[in-house]
Amino acid sequence: MIDALSVRSRPPRRALLPAPDQLIPTSTCHGLDQLVGNTPVLWIPDLHATGRRGFWAKLEGHNPGGIKDRPGLHMIQRARERGDLLPGMPVVESTSGTLGLGLALAGLVHGHPVTLVTDPGMEPSMRHLLAAYGARLDIVDRPHPDGGWQQARRDRVTRLLAEHPGSYCPDQYHNPDNADAYHPLALELAAQLSRIDVLVCSVGTGGHSAGITRMLREFFPHLRLVGVDATGSTIFGQPARTRLMRGLGSSIHPRNVDYPAFDDVHWVAPAEAVWACRQLAATRYVTGGWSVGAVAVVASWLARTLPDDTRIAAVFPDGPYRYADTIYNDDYCRQHDLLGRPPARRPDEIGHPSEREVTRWTRCTNIVQPVATGQVPA
The missing domain is CATH 3.40.50.1100 (Rossmann fold)
Incomplete structure (x- = not known):
């Protein structure tokens, strides 16, 4: 005679499960650039x-880092392909913040030091984050009389490029x-x-x-x-x-x-x-x-x-x-x-x-x- 108590205490039979790699679509990234895109x-x-x-x-x-991860990566990749940016050479650009994150990412992906020229209006949290990502910040101290902070930053970029031969500016404003x-x-x-x-x-x-x-x-x-x-x-x-x-x-x-x-x-x-x-x-x-x-x-x-x-x-x-x-x-x-x-x-x-x-x-x-x-x- 079967003991009812022993039947109740048996563990349930386990259903056959799919292999782990079949449970959900894979999203494994081998490179940092693969984190960008396919946003909802x-x-x-x-x-x-x-x-x-x-x-x-x-x-x-x-x-x-936001939408400008896309041009940050793309502009650096294209500059490398054209020979405008040689391996290991500096990237210098003006930014109010978001492109800076994209260029910091591109610098890590492709091995370039990044200098970002900004102004006092950049939020402290953004400055701290960019520094943590390895970017060097250069903060202008006064606006241009006609073009404001934006033109002051661009003028500073021009001076930095002259001081560091071989450096490259993506020029987000005018670069196709x-x-x-x-x-x-x-x-x-x-x-x-x-x-x-x-x-x-x-x-x-x-x-x-x-x-x-x-x-x-x-x-x-x-x-x-x-x-x-x-x-x-x-x-x-x-x-x-x-x-x-x-x-x-x-x-x-x-x-x-x-x-x-x-x-x-x-x-x-x-x-x-x-x-x-x-x-x-x-x-x-x-x-x-x-x-x-x-x-x-x-x-x-x-x-x-x-x-x-x-x-x-x-x-x-x-x-x-x-x-x-x-x-x-x-x-x-x-x-x-x-x-x-x-x-x-x-x-x-x-x-x-x-x-x-x-x-x-x-x-x-x-x-x-x-x-x-x-x-x-x-």
């Missing part, structure tokens, strides 16, 4: 919570390799979303808006490109002013900005970007820096106003980690009067960038290239 897209509902409309956000903050670096991102978006009607991009050097759009229009010829700039930026014909926001906008006119590619441009103010960043954090557990907030303001409005079958893709260039002491710090935001000032339900409209200086969210469909290509400041 996430559905973002309208930030004003007015219905079921929304847009798709490409979360480039899932790269180790910058835009080309974003072709893989465009292919990722096309595969992830199958159809894209509107692309929303922040504009700084002009690299990712140009590179992504050129490739996507091979698949979607009628793609509409909406640029997002910062108030106080001179890229699209507004006067240059001291800017609180970093990562978008410019005090010079980069040659990588593909002016004919844009259908319209929006300028967004710091308080409006802060509101959007905090809304994203509270409702979607995803956010980033000034560019992310500004892009979200515009993409959310487009989702509310365009036909409901319009598929909108917005590029979120980075994550929130470097902004803990600015955008997400109440004391900092109160000091700069950035709290409690959400964007309006719709942007102001101007017919031409020279019509008036804008200080809040404003839209213009008349795209003006302020300076001819051959006359861009050095």
